[in-house]
Amino acid sequence: xxxxxxxxxxxxxxxxxxxxxxxxxxxxxxxxxxxxxxxxxxxxxxxxxxxxxxxxxxxxxxxxxxxxxxxxxxxxxxxxxxxxxxxxxxxxxxxxxxxxxxxxxxxxxxxxxxxxxxxxxxxxxxxxxxxxxxxxxxxxxxxxxxxxxxxxxxxxxxxxxxxxxxxxxxxxxxxxxxxxxxxxxxxxxxxxxxxxxxxxxxxxxxxxxxxxxxxxxxxxxxxxxxxxxxxxxxxxxxxxxxxxxxxxxxxxxxxxxxxxxxxxxxxxxxxxxxxxxxxxxxxxxxxxxxxxxxxxxxxxxxxxxxxxxxxxxxxxxxxxxxxxxxxxxxxxxxxxxxxxxxxxxxx
Amino acid sequence: xxxxxxxxxxxxxxxxxxxxxxxxxxxxxxxxxxxxxxxxxxxxxxxxxxxxxxxxxxxxxxxxxxxxxxxxxxxxxxxxxxxxxxxxxxxxxxxxxxxxxxxxxxxxxxxxxxxxxxxxxxxxxxxxxxxxxxxxxxxxxxxxxxxxxxxxxxxxxxxxxxxxxxxxxxxx
Numbered sequence: 001x002x003x004x005x006x007x008x009x010x011x012x013x014x015x016x017x018x019x020x021x022x023x024x025x026x027x028x029x030x031x032x033x034x035x036x037x038x039x040x041x042x043x044x045x046x047x048x049x050x051x052x053x054x055x056x057x058x059x060x061x062x063x064x065x066x067x068x069x070x071x072x073x074x075x076x077x078x079x080x081x082x083x084x085x086x087x088x089x090x091x092x093x094x095x096x097x098x099x100x101x102x103x104x105x106x107x108x109x110x111x112x113x114x115x116x117x118x119x120x121x122x123x124x125x126x127x128x129x130x131x132x133x134x135x136x137x138x139x140x141x142x143x144x145x146x147x148x149x150x151x152x153x154x155x156x157x158x159x160x161x162x163x164x165x166x167x168x169x170x171x172x173x174x175x176x177x178x179x180x181x182x183x184x185x186x187x188x189x190x191x192x193x194x195x196x197x198x199x200x201x202x203x204x205x206x207x208x209x210x211x212x213x214x215x216x217x218x219x220x221x222x223x224x225x226x227x228x229x230x231x232x233x234x235x236x237x238x239x240x241x242x243x244x245x246x247x248x249x250x251x252x253x254x255x256x257x258x259x260x261x262x263x264x265x266x267x268x269x270x271x272x273x274x275x276x277x278x279x280x281x282x283x284x285x286x287x288x289x290x291x292x293x294x295x296x297x298x299x300x301x302x303x304x305x306x307x308x309x310x311x312x313x314x315x316x317x318x319x320x321x322x323x324x325x326x327x328x329x330x331x332x333x334x335x336x337x338x339x340x341x342x343x344x345x346x347x
Numbered sequence: 348x349x350x351x352x353x354x355x356x357x358x359x360x361x362x363x364x365x366x367x368x369x370x371x372x373x374x375x376x377x378x379x380x381x382x383x384x385x386x387x388x389x390x391x392x393x394x395x396x397x398x399x400x401x402x403x404x405x406x407x408x409x410x411x412x413x414x415x416x417x418x419x420x421x422x423x424x425x426x427x428x429x430x431x432x433x434x435x436x437x438x439x440x441x442x443x444x445x446x447x448x449x450x451x452x453x454x455x456x457x458x459x460x461x462x463x464x465x466x467x468x469x470x471x472x473x474x475x476x477x478x479x480x481x482x483x484x485x486x487x488x489x490x491x492x493x494x495x496x497x498x499x500x501x502x503x504x505x506x507x508x509x510x511x512x513x514x515x516x517x518x519x
Contacts, residue, residue, distance in 0.1 A: 001381050003381065004380065004381070006363065006380035006426060008426075036424070036427065038422075039422055039423060039424060039427065040404055040419070040422050043383070043422045043423070043424060044403050044404055044422060047402065047403065048403075056380070058426070058427055060427055084416070088479075107492075108407065108491055108492025109417055109470065109473070109474075109489055109490075109492055110404070110407060110410055110417045110418050110419045110470070110492045111404060111418075111419065111422075111492065113413075113416040113417060113418050114418045114419065114422065114423065244487070244488050244491035245491040245492060341488065342480075342482070342484045342485045342488045343484055344484070
């Protein structure tokens, strides 16, 4: 691990100011300063010399740990609330169980107890070439090339990849936030703004070192969930190489609502493990709206969601796996039988 | 705390003041910012019951309780634990013959080499205290962050289930 300056911030303005000064005059593709919260990803990356910040700004003392109801009936998840606190929160469990389920399907109890909501959104890819400093990686070193293309690609993207990067976003939480239409609240040198979750993460394009649209020195302060009760019809179906503590090969988050006649009035589907960001296809969801759910329709939705999917060799199977997972997840959600994260048998 | 006293600058940064309660003892230390809680426990405090396995948060050998919750001490910079209450394996079962979990691990032969055992017991202690897992499947899921290269999982799970059965259930 490189030596670094350590600054402990006590309020948001001070943290952003410290980052702003540290970032001044830095090239866009390197991060001379990083905010430190739970550290479960950042400290690991620093041990591997993948991240070598000159300054760590410890934000753990900032008053961003609350999970509280908003005046409109929504829920604000503090950026420093841990993943475990969020998944176990009574209001999250009651109204947004897809979020609890997604969080609890990821990592381990130890990691979820330390990892924060802000950190979860900003975690880096687990692409093994990104981690291995002996191989080229455009995300780690712009212009170096991509070791994954032509390499081992079992965990890599089938959608939205580029000639520069085929990495996937590893978060389960973000996939659930994508179907909840969450909004990310950030504060930077220019003040506060809100970014819709779907616009938060980026596709790699020709700038794969940019994981998200957060500006330099901007700090995530909260994630806001819109009001609603998404407890009747939801699921988070995660398929992986081990039954616990593994990243998704494919995951599917679904929330839907049905009217008295059984027709879908609202349906939202997001995929994890397949792209550089949570993957939603709004016109695929529209195929279900105002229709009674049935398997033939689910097959059409799955096909539409996977339009343009391309395998890289080792991960070709993920296209068919994703197709079947979408159909199964829609069946689970429509029938009110969400996937359990402890009973591993498919619901 | 006055932030002017808790910043550290330079290529070889000076140590920062850190106050910790470790296994019931209040400690005031100075710690360099790059030192992990794991290294602080083992190298400075000589609490070598906590093990360094992978040092990357993957194996769980370094599991300790911070404010009662299990975390990977290898991924926590010690300066970020300032003010925390830390419990290591040395702080569990202080009656000199081990607590109920430690006795259950022995009874069920829940280890072979024993390297993962301190982390397993710390995770299990939190599981029992938090009352979040009751079935075999739930115990396995809750403890999936503690790897056992010897493959003693069936006996580890049996040991934890044994202690859980002695606890009041969720509805009692």
